[in-house]
Amino acid sequence: MSEFALIERIRARARTDKSVLLGIGDDAAVIQPAPGLALVATTDSLVLDRHFRSDWPAADIGHLAAAVNFSDLAAMAARPRWALLALTLPDADQAWLDGFLEGFLSLCHQFDTCLVGGNLSSGPLNIGVQLLGEVEPGRMTRRGRASPGDWLAVTGTLGDAAAALALGEKASVGLRQRLHRPTPRVAAGQALAEQASAMIDVSDGLLADLVHLLAPGQGAELKLADLPCSDVLEQAMPDLDTRWPLQLTGGNDYELLLTLAPSRLTEAEAACADLGLPITVFGRVNSGGAIECRQADGSLLEMPRGGWDHFDPR
Amino acid sequence: MSEFALIERIRARARTDKSVLLGIGDDAAVIQPAPGLALVATTDSLVLDRHFRSDWPAADIGHLAAAVNFSDLAAMAARPRWALLALTLPDADQAWLDGFLEGFLSLCHQFDTCLVGGNLSSGPLNIGVQLLGEVEPGRMTRRGRASPGDWLAVTGTLGDAAAALALGEKASVGLRQRLHRPTPRVAAGQALAEQASAMIDVSDGLLADLVHLLAPGQGAELKLADLPCSDVLEQAMPDLDTRWPLQLTGGNDYELLLTLAPSRLTEAEAACADLGLPITVFGRVNSGGAIECRQADGSLLEMPRGGWDHFDPR
Numbered sequence: 001m002s003e004f005a006l007i008e009r010i011r012a013r014a015r016t017d018k019s020v021l022l023g024i025g026d027d028a029a030v031i032q033p034a035p036g037l038a039l040v041a042t043t044d045s046l047v048l049d050r051h052f053r054s055d056w057p058a059a060d061i062g063h064l065a066a067a068v069n070f071s072d073l074a075a076m077a078a079r080p081r082w083a084l085l086a087l088t089l090p091d092a093d094q095a096w097l098d099g100f101l102e103g104f105l106s107l108c109h110q111f112d113t114c115l116v117g118g119n120l121s122s123g124p125l126n127i128g129v130q131l132l133g134e135v136e137p138g139r140m141t142r143r144g145r146a147s148p149g150d151w152l153a154v155t156g157t158l159g160d161a162a163a164a165l166a167l168g169e170k171a172s173v174g175l176r177q178r179l180h181r182p183t184p185r186v187a188a189g190q191a192l193a194e195q196a197s198a199m200i201d202v203s204d205g206l207l208a209d210l211v212h213l214l215a216p217g218q219g220a221e222l223k224l225a226d227l228p229c230s231d232v233l234e235q236a237m238p239d240l241d242t243r244w245p246l247q248l249t250g251g252n253d254y255e256l257l258l259t260l261a262p263s264r265l266t267e268a269e270a271a272c273a274d275l276g277l278p279i280t281v282f283g284r285v286n287s288g289g290a291i292e293c294r295q296a297d298g299s300l301l302e303m304p305r306g307g308w309d310h311f312d313p314r
Numbered sequence: 315m316s317e318f319a320l321i322e323r324i325r326a327r328a329r330t331d332k333s334v335l336l337g338i339g340d341d342a343a344v345i346q347p348a349p350g351l352a353l354v355a356t357t358d359s360l361v362l363d364r365h366f367r368s369d370w371p372a373a374d375i376g377h378l379a380a381a382v383n384f385s386d387l388a389a390m391a392a393r394p395r396w397a398l399l400a401l402t403l404p405d406a407d408q409a410w411l412d413g414f415l416e417g418f419l420s421l422c423h424q425f426d427t428c429l430v431g432g433n434l435s436s437g438p439l440n441i442g443v444q445l446l447g448e449v450e451p452g453r454m455t456r457r458g459r460a461s462p463g464d465w466l467a468v469t470g471t472l473g474d475a476a477a478a479l480a481l482g483e484k485a486s487v488g489l490r491q492r493l494h495r496p497t498p499r500v501a502a503g504q505a506l507a508e509q510a511s512a513m514i515d516v517s518d519g520l521l522a523d524l525v526h527l528l529a530p531g532q533g534a535e536l537k538l539a540d541l542p543c544s545d546v547l548e549q550a551m552p553d554l555d556t557r558w559p560l561q562l563t564g565g566n567d568y569e570l571l572l573t574l575a576p577s578r579l580t581e582a583e584a585a586c587a588d589l590g591l592p593i594t595v596f597g598r599v600n601s602g603g604a605i606e607c608r609q610a611d612g613s614l615l616e617m618p619r620g621g622w623d624h625f626d627p628r
Contacts, residue, residue: 021352021451027389027514028356028447030454033347038335041430042342043398043444047437075341084357086400086442116355123361124438128400130357133342137335140344200341 001092003120009094010085013101014115015108019081029116031082037134040078044068046127054125058096060180061127062103067184068203069131070111071254074189075201077141078133080111085118086128111186141192141199144215146259150197152220152283153265155185155256155272157230158206162250163237174232182254187275189256195268196258205249207291209257219288224248225296226282244301248293259285315406317434323408324399327415328429329422333395343430345396351448354392358382360441368439372410374494375441376417381498382517383445384425385568388503389515391455392447394425399432400442425500455506455513458529460573464511466534466597467579469499469570469586471544472520476564477551488546496568501589503570509582510572519563523571524605533602538562539610540596558615562607573599 001009011024022030033039046052046065066083073080085104089097108115113131160178164171171179185201192199200213210220224244237243260268265281272279293301315323325338336344347353360366360379380397387394399418403411422429427445474492478485485493499515506513514527524534538558551557574582579595586593607615 022454022456026457027386028354028392028445030390030449030451031353031355032451033353035349039345039347039353039446040342041345041396041398041444041446043400043431043442044433045400045402045435045440045442047402047435047440050435050437072341076344078342082355084355084444086357086359086444088359088361088440117357119358119442121359121361121364123364123440126359126361126402126437126440126442128357128359128433128440128442130355130398130400130444131342132353132355135344137344137346140336142336143340 001094006092006097006120009097010101013105016114020114020116023114023116029084031116034134038137038140040073040076040133040135040140041130042069042072043128043130044072048125056180058099059103062100063107063181065127065129066104066107067182067254069129070107070184070186071201071203073131073133074184074186075141075199075256076135077139077189077193077199078135079190080113080131080133080186082132083108083113083115084130085115087118088121088123088126090122090125139193141196143198143200143213145198146214146218146285147197147261148218148285148287150259150261150285151265151281152222152285153258153260153268153279153281154202154228155188155277155279157228157233158202158253158255159233159243159247159250160230161252162246163233166246167236172232172236175236179252182252184254185256185277188272188277191271191275192256192258192268195260195264195271197261199256199258202253202255202257203251205251206257207248210291213257213259214285217287217289219286219290220283221286222283222291222293224293224301226280228278228280228282315408320406320411320434323411324415327419330428334428334430337428337430338432343398345430348448352451352454354387354390354447354449354454355444356383356386357442357444358386362439370494372413373417376414377421377495379441379443380418380421381496381568383443384421384498384500385515385517387445387447388498388500389455389513389570390449391453391503391507391513392449393504394427394445394447394500396446397422397427397429398444399429401432402435402437402440404436404439453507455510457512457514457527459512460528460532460599461511461575462532462599462601464573464575464599465579465595466536466599467572467574467582467593467595468516468542469502469591469593471542471547472516472567472569473547473557473561473564474544475566476560477547479564480560481550486546486550489550493566496566498568499570499591502586502591505585505589506570506572506582509574509578509585511575513570513572516567516569516571517565519565520571521562521605527571527573528599531601531603533600533604534597535600536597536605536607538607538615540594542592542594542596
């Protein structure tokens with residue numbers, strides 16, 4: 001297929017709405033933002049053998065490419081609206097593109113997001129997504145805005161995706177689903193905008209993202225026994241000495257990590273209950289400058305090295 | 315350097331303005347669009363050995379990555395405002411990044427555009443840029459809106475970049491400058507918004523982009539002797555049989571190709587004269603469905619195959 005036949009294939013499947021003044025097919029897209037709202041913009045790329053393997057189904061890769069970007073907007077309490085897709089493909093493989101689009105556009109449509117433009121190049125597989133959303137200017141949830149004494153909480157459960165990676169072929173379908181098809185917490189992000197003092201999504205690993213969430217000089221105390229854990233993970237890794245380090249440092253969960261003034265916890269729990277999504281308090285912000293992980297007996301867990309760095313050759 | 319040290323290096327150099335509510339350093343950027351304007355969004359990627367060679371200076375690569383995106387906004391008559399940068403780098407090469415940023419940010423600052431966010435990954439070199447701009451909803455210049463009888467015109471001159479590619483080491487500095495450091499016609503795009511009936515930037519080649527500019531069923535007659543040619547190109551390629559095909563099919567000029575109702579030509583020429591940029595009429599739109607290229611003696615040039623297709627293995 002030619003470049004332009006591929007673009008036409010994408011255009012035919014992309015939905016549009018009245019905010020899209022000009023979608024796929026010109027030099028740029030033209031959209032009409034809602035009056036009074038601020039625009040929220042993120043971009044995240046997926047690279048072969050870093051973020052996915054070539055034997056993954058194309059639809060899973062499409063889902064993941066969209067999900068990591070929706071997760072960034074969720075962490076800002078933004079409502080996603082428009083996407084652009086920059087694909088660098090080794091060849092014009094129509095079947096692969098169709099599978100990719102199925103996964104990518106399903107998630108876009110689930111969140112009422114229109115694909116309005118993009119770019120196609122040939123070269124080593126690289127998937128760049130730009131996602132635009134909207135938020136009331138006063139409602140965005142920023143990093144570094146917690147106060148000492150705030151609760152530390154997370155949506156859903158932690159560690160499934162990292163366990164799927166660690167166990168490889170031995171991982172259960174439930175664990176692998178969390179790695180290949182993560183659920184960005186878009187509704188929860190917006191629902192928690194009022195209650196959260198700071199928010200981030202857990203992409204690099206809990207401890208690494210916590211460091212980015214806290215303001216300079218702040219610290220936190222974590223109760224490891226309170227870390228939320230899925231049934232499938234508990235079954236796959238009953239040993240806490242294996243599981244806790246993985247829950248603390250494994251990335252790709254795409255849950256929301258947030259801080260809450262104690263007075264806002266009940267409201268936050270109610271907001272999440274409305275969405276059928278658990279929210280779990282597992283620690284507290286302090287001004288101590290360090291992150292301490294307490295085991296069930298009160299002793300400190302020796303700190304595992306935290307998080308994913310793209311240029312750290314571990 | 316770590317991923318986060320590199321990000322800090324980029325953040326330290328990025329300018330900001332009061333439209334940027336939240337720039338580099340959170341899950342997403344938050345910006346405040348001007349009331350009443352439409353948002354224009356484009357994304358274009360550069361891939362090693364497709365769009366540039368590894369022996370190019372990093373500053374030239376940075377300039378080009380920005381320029382191709384500014385050119386897309388120019389073709390919509392939009393005012394550029396905010397950029398995001400998704401870099402996939404094989405290693406954390408600080409000197410390369412500094413050079414790249416010098417070229418990239420110089421062009422951004424020249425056009426009052428703030429770098430507000432992005433993404434860093436490791437992998438085969440891939441440079442993804444997203445550029446956002448603004449336009450009055452009624453003023454955007456779209457493809458496919460010409461009428462039969464409209465003049466066909468282009469800013470600047472055509473063929474320098476293609477000649478630099480064709481001549482390689484033998485190309486003059488002037489020609490190579492046009493390939494490595496193209497000038498996006500941002501001011502001209504906005505100045506021509508009222509006069510142009512349709513507009514596109516010449517990235518793939520004049521004939522290929524003309525096909526995209528015209529509405530289905532439309533055609534055009536071109537007078538090859540009127541194609542605007544730079545002095546350096548005339549010097550390097552005096553033979554018209556070599557030069558015309560290259561001016562017709564070579565890409566990477568990033569001039570604006572536009573159509574004009576005959577009554578608007580004088581205004582368009584005045585608008586470009588104010589900017590010190592020539593605009594040249596070299597043909598006319600018709601309803602014949604074909605593109606005919608007439609030589610000085612009135613005979614038709616046999617049509618060279620047009621344009622660049624990323625998935626066409628020529």
